[in-house]
Amino acid sequence: MKKIFVADRASLGDTLLATPTLRAIKETYPYSRTIMMASSGAKEILDGHPFVDELLLYEKGDSIFPIIKKIWRADLALVLDFHYRSSLFAWLACIPRRIGRSSKKQTFLTDRVLGTPNASIYEAENTLTVARYAGIDTKKTQLIMAPCRENEKQHIKQLLVENKIDLIEKSIIVLAPYSLSYLKDWPEEYYQQLIDFLVLKEFVVVIVGGKENRERAEKLSGSVNMVGLLNIRETTYLISLAKLIVCGCTSVLHFAATTDTPQVAIYGPTAPIQWAPQRNCRVITKSLPCSPCYSTGRECQDDKLCVRQITPAEVCTAVSQVLHL
Template sequence: MVPDAIPFDQVRRVLIIKLRHHGDVLLTSPVIAVLKAHYPHLEIDALVYSDTAPMLAAHPGLSQLHMTQRKGAGLLEEWALFRRLRARRYDVLIHLTDSSRGAWLARLLKPRWAIAGQANKPGFWRKSFTHLYPIIGGNRRHTVEIHLDALRRAGLYPDVDERKLVLVPGEAATTKVQALLAQHGLAEREFIQIHPASRWLFKCWPANQMAALINQLTAAGETVVLTGAPDEKERALVAEIEQQLTKPVINLVGQLNLKELAALTQAARLFIGMDSVPMHIAAAMQTPTVALFGPSGDIEWAPWQVARQVLTSSHPCRPCGKDGCGGGKRSECLDAISVDQVAQATRHLLHLQRTS
């Protein structure tokens, strides 16, 4: 036990700050779950960007979800947020990024204890927190475990079965997806969901290879449902894929919000996709997942605690985290993953389902 462990049995309210992208926010959900499981009396709040709020909304361990704008928030809006946070009188603040905003909030909200990663920051940062924990980077530790290190530093050690992702689609999303499936004559576990795109194009597998994979699946009698964001680049990639298909698939690109996407993924037999938010959603929904990784770190970001097949290449330069080779938006390490490799991984997970 650490000598300066936080006595959570004496704590009333905790604020968790995660001002980052959607996937990052979803990967904080085990922190809330672990705290609530060990100390049910706690009121646990979170502060996130408003567009990422669906990742934590309706989390059963959460008391209040505070939101702020990613860009363009005015002084009045910021002041109103600060007053709401201050009124909660937090005993513990847990800051899970290296943004200076968390350090300022730790100083201004004056919790008794404040936890953050031991980032390469000046004295202002270090003096803003009572507890600092080491960040194990370089694709050596999963992001969920790095988040949970904040609790370990405070003296709370989670069991393995407590660390699952938590995402609640909600009744409205589930009802809409059930209607969509009925419209297309599908039942749960009767289709494979493929999400070919990512918000970052350098994380995407080439369209011709994805089309060849889908043709193999549909030739074997599988039903494929394509999903994607309403972004024009994602639509264009899916259109390029569809042009090369030999049999029709169900295209739901741009038709689902994040909660509805989670409900659809929960109904899918299998998920195939890139390192992306939908991949993390699949893990949260416990849908077996085939994930393709190129420049991003597969150890750091792999599908968490779910039946999975993670595919990478043997390029010695990966994971580089760059915007494609030479900044050219195309990643040769992804191109090198063959259609047969992905097909084999898919067959393996489908076989496990049939024999389980």
């Protein structure tokens, strides 16, 4: 194999969950050239990634011809997402072997080896199923982020100084309260109780997330609000400096999985066995008859009962156990 095209234009978390597949390609074909196509939002995850030789960013509406030219007659295409255009690119580029996930729109464009992801295994394993069909495999499912750059590390250090945070005197704990869906979010009043507990234990609590949630985070008193101030690699670097991160099923949890920092993950409508990191992660969830339901698209009839039933006391206990308080 000389040139391998990999397409994954899914969410940021899904892109990170595909990085073990990128590792598998390099382990199986160390001298191959891996060309990765992803959404523009994934640039910080993949730009400079050790297992990506060339990164192509594509959004719907962009010209397809530069992409096709770059991947023309590659030896193999692995289509890891369910986007019709991803498979179409591989077909138009005359790539002889095209392997992807099963969907009606992609019929005849790829060899379909995986339909609905198996909710009983880790999602990184689901993604690897596509590669295994081509004889590409790895036993390492650790997620890998492109390394943080020196100027990004300096930005974090500057923010710590501005907020009078001395990591020698006090340890930080990162919270990421917000996901792309309110259904997955633990109530803010519960997070406030957790913050109060952590402050009593003399931790500095830092809130991270997307800029659209900055005003919401201002309501969480006793914490340092860095929501909207950090890019993906900076967020990941900050997490690597922390004693712990607490969050729900969000892309930030997958960022954390690329570090050695322990995680306490609050799961409601999504399946932790499929989406939670496999190492250093303490999952808190409730076994309700209606959960997990997120992938079904059904409207919640119980006002997020699955996450509301997880009490601040339970999370505080989990934090204490993980940190040996």
